[in-house]
Amino acid sequence: MNNVTFVISDESVNSYGKVILTDGIDISQFERNPVMLYMHERATVVGRWENIRKEEKKLLADAVFDDSTPLGTQVKNQVEKGFLRSASGNFNIIEEKTIDGVDTITKSELFEVSIDDIPGNNNALRLDRKS
Secondary structure (H helix, E strand, O other): OOOEEEEEEEOOOOOOOEEEOHHHEEOHHHHHOOEEEEOOEEEEEEEEEEEEEEEOOEEEEEEEEOOOOHHHHHHHHHHHOOOOOEEEEEEEEEEEEEEOOEEEEEEEEEEEEEEEOOOOOOOOEEOOOOO
């Protein structure tokens, strides 16, 4: 499987009732060690994230799976077959404001990104080639 691109975050209201502004996300620390976890569990490194970038108010990254481990192979296969289709970012909040009545995280730091079954952001999904 070639690298698969996921939306990590966009500026929609997430399941916590907040918006995370993409321009305010600091990815510099995460890029130094861009491990991919499974369901936010620190003991479950299943790959890494590459080509982390901001495009059209979205934070995107390409998944590279570690198929040298059984769990990495399992997650890769589940993504490949469409059973797992979402990613979930974990952010340290640096600054938050209310903008147009919505709690908005204006500055944050990307802490980790997992392959997840139910993301906090409903749009944090795998992009198909057509997308």
